[in-house]
Amino acid sequence: MSVDTRHRCLQCGFEASPDDDAWGTIQHPPLGALTQCPECGSTDTMTR
Numbered sequence: 001m002s003v004d005t006r007h008r009c010l011q012c013g014f015e016a017s018p019d020d021d022a023w024g025t026i027q028h029p030p031l032g033a034l035t036q037c038p039e040c041g042s043t044d045t046m047t048r
């Protein structure tokens with residue numbers, strides 16, 4: 001099983017596994033649950 005998938009914050013460059021407890025989740029009504037960066041609070045993140 002591959003474990004090298006990284007979820008990255010596009011604002012500050014924070015990276016962690018997508019299922020890492022460090023990531024927060026906020027509810028954004030039109031979009032559903034969004035992943036939130038623990039470092040800067042941005043939800044502008046992506047998995048690569």
Ligand SMILES: [Zn+2]
Nearest residue numbers: 009012037040
């Ligand atoms: Zn960030």
